[in-house]
Amino acid sequence: MRFACRGGLTLCFILSCLAFATHPVAAQSAPAASTIQPQPQPAQAYTLPPDKLAKAIAISHIRNVMDIVGGLWGLAVLWLLLATRAAAGIAAWTERLLRRRWMQGLLFFAVFLIITTLANLPLDLFSQHIERAYGISVQGWGSWLGDLAKSLGIAILIGAPVLLLFNWIVRRWPRRYWLGLWIASVPLLVFMIFVSPLFEPLFNKFEPLSASNAALVTELEKVVARTGTDIPPDRMFLMKASVKTNGLNAYVNGVGATKRIVVWDTTAGRIPTDEILFSFGHESGHYVLNHIPQSIAGYAFALFFVFWGCAGFSAWLVRRFGASWRVDSLSSRAGFVVLLFAITLAGFVLEPASNTFSRHFEHEADVYGQEAIHGIVPDPQKTAVAAFNDLGEAWLEDPDPSPFIEFWEYNHPSVQTRANFALHYNPWAKGHHAEFFDK
Numbered sequence: 001m002r003f004a005c006r007g008g009l010t011l012c013f014i015l016s017c018l019a020f021a022t023h024p025v026a027a028q029s030a031p032a033a034s035t036i037q038p039q040p041q042p043a044q045a046y047t048l049p050p051d052k053l054a055k056a057i058a059i060s061h062i063r064n065v066m067d068i069v070g071g072l073w074g075l076a077v078l079w080l081l082l083a084t085r086a087a088a089g090i091a092a093w094t095e096r097l098l099r100r101r102w103m104q105g106l107l108f109f110a111v112f113l114i115i116t117t118l119a120n121l122p123l124d125l126f127s128q129h130i131e132r133a134y135g136i137s138v139q140g141w142g143s144w145l146g147d148l149a150k151s152l153g154i155a156i157l158i159g160a161p162v163l164l165l166f167n168w169i170v171r172r173w174p175r176r177y178w179l180g181l182w183i184a185s186v187p188l189l190v191f192m193i194f195v196s197p198l199f200e201p202l203f204n205k206f207e208p209l210s211a212s213n214a215a216l217v218t219e220l221e222k223v224v225a226r227t228g229t230d231i232p233p234d235r236m237f238l239m240k241a242s243v244k245t246n247g248l249n250a251y252v253n254g255v256g257a258t259k260r261i262v263v264w265d266t267t268a269g270r271i272p273t274d275e276i277l278f279s280f281g282h283e284s285g286h287y288v289l290n291h292i293p294q295s296i297a298g299y300a301f302a303l304f305f306v307f308w309g310c311a312g313f314s315a316w317l318v319r320r321f322g323a324s325w326r327v328d329s330l331s332s333r334a335g336f337v338v339l340l341f342a343i344t345l346a347g348f349v350l351e352p353a354s355n356t357f358s359r360h361f362e363h364e365a366d367v368y369g370q371e372a373i374h375g376i377v378p379d380p381q382k383t384a385v386a387a388f389n390d391l392g393e394a395w396l397e398d399p400d401p402s403p404f405i406e407f408w409e410y411n412h413p414s415v416q417t418r419a420n421f422a423l424h425y426n427p428w429a430k431g432h433h434a435e436f437f438d439k
């Protein structure tokens with residue numbers, strides 16, 4: 001949940017778009033302002049000590065490059081599967097091996113998911129190496145590989161049947177299949193949000209937050225009461241993140257019966273309660289302000305055009321390259337990989353647009369979070385600024401990312417932008433009124 005998943009898988013792309021989490025966001029630095037300079041720079045609310053600043057800039061550059069490289073590599077892998085005729089070859093192999101069509105399809109897509117995961121492994125290994133080298137991840141390689149294997153297992157368990165269903169829709173309605181894909185994708189998104197918390201115990205240990213942090217639960221309940229989020233203490237959990245990471249996080253996930261608060265033990269132990277309340281207030285904002293339904297509606301709107309456009313583009317790809325790829329139609333297994341390539345390309349190109357929407361929601365949640373802790377913490381402005389500094393330092397967020405990188409890759413505003421806003425946001429001052437609360 002912290003970082004968008006990489007690689008070319010469409011399902012993964014869509015889910016990562018919808019995965020709201022308090023993943024701290026990047027920032028923009030700048031040396032402290034000096035009044036002696038002829039053109040004084042604005043004071044920066046998010047600052048790092050010099051050694052951390054150098055590390056944050058270095059790791060941010062690597063992360064940014066890896067984001068772009070990962071996207072392009074995901075596309076290249078799909079293209080290579082087609083151009084080397086591997087996709088057609090695997091389809092033929094499953095037909096020789098199994099008699100039933102649906103079993104051939106399940107095997108084909110399971111193999112497809114394994115190949116794309118393995119192809120992405122060098123990039124994943126490098127990213128994990130970097131996170132360890134910079135002291136953010138403390139996870140051993142055995143445990144890390146175990147997590148990767150579990151993720152792949154879940155991808156096969158859920159992804160292979162979904163891809164099979166989509167493939168069947170293309171075969172069943174060869175002319176208007178894009179409309180069928182669109183209709184099927186919306187309930188699937190809702191379902192994925194609902195079940196996502198159920199998989200988390202496979203990766204991390206959870207225990208009731210009240211068992212170790214009873215005082216924190218009492219404080220969280222004050223924010224719950226003020227925001228009306230209806231999350232009882234038995235839906236508040238402590239996640240044992242410290243065995244894997246030094247990062248900080250507190251988030252709300254799931255929906256309906258699976259809705260819950262998760263606070264990482266790194267956070268509960270290391271940053272002041274007021275800051276956790278702010279983080280929780282921000283997360284509550286996503287729920288109270290209906291960001292998940294709005295996101296689903298937004299993606300549904302966009303996917304209508306994406307599927308329609310990709311249908312035309314992939315039909316052209318088959319006409320142009322089909323003979324050399326041994327792909328005779330889009331409704332074949334290998335033909336479906338052509339469609340996946342087109343949809344993945346659309347996802348890559350549209351990432352800045354989806355990030356722009358996401359940044360808007362994140363800003364709204366920041367405003368909500370700061371208003372939600374008014375009257376509960378002594379100084380919401382100070383608390384929010386301190387929280388952004390702690391999050392930024394823990395994740396080594398760049399205090400001064402380039403505007404282009406922020407536009408293209410950031411699904412939250414930069415930490416600097418957020419901290420600067422928090423520093424100056426005081427709706428309780430005379431003549432103003434809060435956006436989301438009466439008092």
Ligand SMILES: [Zn+2]
Pocket residue numbers: 020021022282283286362365
């Ligand atoms: Zn958020």
